[in-house]
Amino acid sequence: MTAAPLSLGRQRNWWAVHTRTAYLFRRTSRLLVSLVLLLTATFFMIHLVPGDPVRAALGTTAPKSLVDARRAALGLDKPLVTQYVDYIRHILHGNFGTSLVSGERVSNVIQERGPSTFRLAGIAFLVTIGIAVPLGLLMAALTRDSKRRPLELGFTATAGVIAAVPSFLTAVALVYAFAVKIPWFPVAGQGGVSSYVLPIASLAVGPIAALSRIVRVEGLRVLEQDYIRTARGKRLPARIIYVRHALPNTLTPTLTIAGLLVGGLVAGTVLVENIFAWPGLGTSLVAAVAQKDFSTVQAIAVIFGAVVLLANFAVDVALGAIDPRSTILDA
């Protein structure tokens, strides 16, 4: 096993490029299959409603002519296969149908309210990563080699409890502390920068606790590796050892968990938006469910589902790109 001739090296490079392409292809087809499944499931959602969904939405007092007209407008009187094909075609054109209750175009609601929901979730995600990774790594550095036992126990216990508290309870506590007791931030509504603080904190606190625990354990594992001893043997400053040598090796599991967090954050927005009266998709969703506005629920399910699928896809692609050994490519 001496130095492999470089001509071979180039060939291996060729393979590396093509494994990557093959992986990307496999992963993309999986995404497409998942999206089709998502659309199918949401399509059947409205048909699984017991009884007549249009009648349920408009109420028993609505005249039959109105119910029939609304049903025709939604295409619910056509054969199932036609409905399915129309449904897929319309969604691909960005047409999410009309609201069962108001008759308004659902895509208007999504265009109007989607951005503020995804801004909330997106910032919360960045805040989570930005705090949890340095915090977890710092804790790993401080508690390595069984040092500072009390700090370790205190951190894992506190983070464990915080991670278990759901975002809506965190939100209530934060509103009480920082909007009622100390009126630093507005209690509800979307306005300037200060109106973002509490909703984002409510969303991010739990994931920060969960992720930083994982980063710490992962960091401890990495700090025990031989290559960290090599870095110490080069007498590098601690900063370089942690940031350049340890951090990149904790990225793979961190990103994997972060991908799972996206789903949780999107779900969390539903509760948090309702607490803070945030003009987003979450408040629309809850109102639509309460009003039995099934076509709006359906559309929001598609949007949220697609976001979660795309986020997982993005994480997997990123993992394939940053991990030099690309173990994920064989998956």
Add this chain to the structure above:
Amino acid sequence: MGTTRIMQALRSPVGIVASAGIVAVIVLAIAGPLIWSGDASRLDILHASQGSSSAHWLGTDALGRDILYRVLVGTRLSVVLAVLAAALGAAIGIPLGAVPSLFGGRIGRLVTGFINLAVAFPALLVAIFVASVIGVGAHGAVVGIAVAIAPYFARLSQTLSSSVADAEYLAAARMLGVRRIRLLTRHVLPNIAEPLLITSTIAIGDALLSLAGLSFLGLGVQPPQYDWGRMLSEGLNRIYVNPEVALGPAVAITVGALTFALFGEVLAKAAGAGGARRWLRREVAELPLVAPAAACEGGDVLAVEGLTVSFPGGAVPVRDVSLRVAPGEIVGIVGESGSGKTLTAMAISDLLPAAAHVSATRLCLFGEDARSLLPARRRRLLGRSLAVVYQDPMSALNPALRVGRQVGEVSEVHHGASKRDAATRAVERLHAVRIGNADARARQYPHEFSGGMRQRAVIAMGLMAEPKLIVADEPTTALDVTVQQQILRLLRDVSVSRSAAAILISHDVAVVSQLCARVVVMYAGRVVEELDVETLVASPAHPYTAALVASVPTMESDRERPLASIPGRAPTPYDDVQGCPFAPRCPRASEICRSQMPPLEPRSPMHRAACWHPLPADADILDEVVT
């Protein structure tokens, strides 16, 4: 998991808290409505929507009903719905997850794909969507949460049953023609029951939270029924006026959910870890950071006396080791694995884990007292003058960084070179250790290197500075035999061309005698003999050294004679041996050997040995050790 292990776990402090919590929640769920339902529904319009008072500790709701009583009574509905949702989720998910291992083939793959997709979706969203189809209310919320939880149960039972499915008894049962459903109930489920139980406990906690969330949003329990989630949302509306009315339900939800989660974790720990982890206490006092400077004249690159390494828990793997290395000299350290050679080298290089405790009466590196140096100065001195080559080149390089970067950063840190200069220098050094096409190789990652090339890269790393001492810890052990010779030759060339001294550590006498002029033999953490290579091969004094030499086959070995091996085992670092540690294995041992440690006595200017009965200079070592 054994029942005893569960009991043990439950008796730990956390276990006691968790079980007490579970019992309290169950008792409250059963007894709460029986005792307080009258108090909880008593209307008191005069005192409606009040804050906390002595009559109503947590205040009253819009109809003047006492919130504390309502929280207590609400326990039953909150817990019962959560248990129902978890049970239903398990009933859907477990059989679904067992499908792939029972049926296999296309159906199995389809189900697996579906489970993977379903797990990716956030549970709360799934619950909301399902609940909207079923209809807003308690039953819709329970089914919604059950459907949302089911994929997790399915994933778990899938993993578990596939591991059980490979078990031999299942193959046997299948061969005997046992029906599939019976296979599931009789053979698969009992073997996966324990982890499923743990998951169920945790799932109840999750369901409790999700239900509270749905009720909080107005999509769960509907009036006149009430659970904690609905009360929380009523309380939130009044948070400006009477914040304490939100407090009761919030605390109830948190404590309830945490109790189930904690209980599940206690069970999981009992099942997984098999007993509590034994905490290692740090018994040894810290080494004083700055010791009074000892005299470090004499021109040696390394002079150590009385070096002892100990670990918390009582292990002392290195005892009273002394070692001197002159400039340009190559010194070997040999001994069996576990003799303390590597720890000695790492102690000298200041690379031991923080738990290790190092003490020495003298520790001079490059003419300075290493113990009295301030950390920054020590880092600078060692970074520029000491190079370390590690045992396993496969793990010594950082898999996430390009090789050139790892080699070059030494120059950046210790010589203030720019990134570009460091890269150029790294390529030069890689070329110097005979890595072909160094320019391209520097841009590759370690996994693209062979073992021998990685070891060359590690050596190149050491050459970035101007090393006066190279510590090579078993540098060839992990390599192919053909590569071993190349690496050894490279180490010698490097040492000669840069006039750097070297310490070569190996368990292999042949390797050491090839490269070194002087050899130190270690046994059970001590130096037992120190001698030049000629004496090592011809007439060692210590019976252990003789046995080591005799165990190496040479071209002149008599093929008729069995190859020598040393019977018995060396004492462990925990053993506090009274006499000579080799005595139990030594054919020449006598009474004094078992009671008194022999001192390291000089036999000639270049030769010292620690033995009460050294071998005579003209002995045939094979006759002495082969019995």
